[in-house]
Amino acid sequence: MTETHLAFLKRGRNVGAVVVVVCxxxxxxxxxxxxxxxxRAFAQAALDQISSNQDIQDIPTFLVxxxxxxxxxxxxxxxxxxxxxxxxxxxxxxxxxSNYAASAMKELFG
Numbered sequence: 001m002t003e004t005h006l007a008f009l010k011r012g013r014n015v016g017a018v019v020v021v022v023c024x025x026x027x028x029x030x031x032x033x034x035x036x037x038x039x040r041a042f043a044q045a046a047l048d049q050i051s052s053n054q055d056i057q058d059i060p061t062f063l064v065x066x067x068x069x070x071x072x073x074x075x076x077x078x079x080x081x082x083x084x085x086x087x088x089x090x091x092x093x094x095x096x097x098s099n100y101a102a103s104a105m106k107e108l109f110g
Contacts, residue, residue: 001045009049009056017081017105018059020046023066023089036067047079060108064097081108 009018022039043063050056060081068087077083084101086093 001042001049005046006049009046009053015059018046018050018061019064019101020061020080021064021066024068044079051079060105062101064101066093 020043022036022043024036047061050059050061061079063077063080063083065077065083065085066087066089067085082101082104084097086097
């Protein structure tokens with residue numbers, strides 16, 4: 001996690017939610033940090049930072065998990081308010097995730 005990420009999280013009381021996206025290698029668009037385990041560790045680090053900061057610990061944190069590998073969909077995601085999963089990183093798949101997330105947040109938080 002970079003200082004930029006931490007700076008955004010520290011200003012988190014002004015946002016409605018945090019969304020962390022983890023995708024496997026075939027879906028990754030850059031070489032740096034595209035390993036699945038690295039991204040999962042990043043997602044957990046973001047969750048840990050939010051949980052440990054009293055100013056932002058109540059901000060709902062969602063995980064978007066994009067992988068075709070069913071084995072990668074396992075694991076403990078209990079710290080996240082919600083987990084959205086997709087097989088594809090295409091614009092239409094991401095739009096569906098976005099629409100679902102917006103609907104879910106509206107239902108949860110009015």
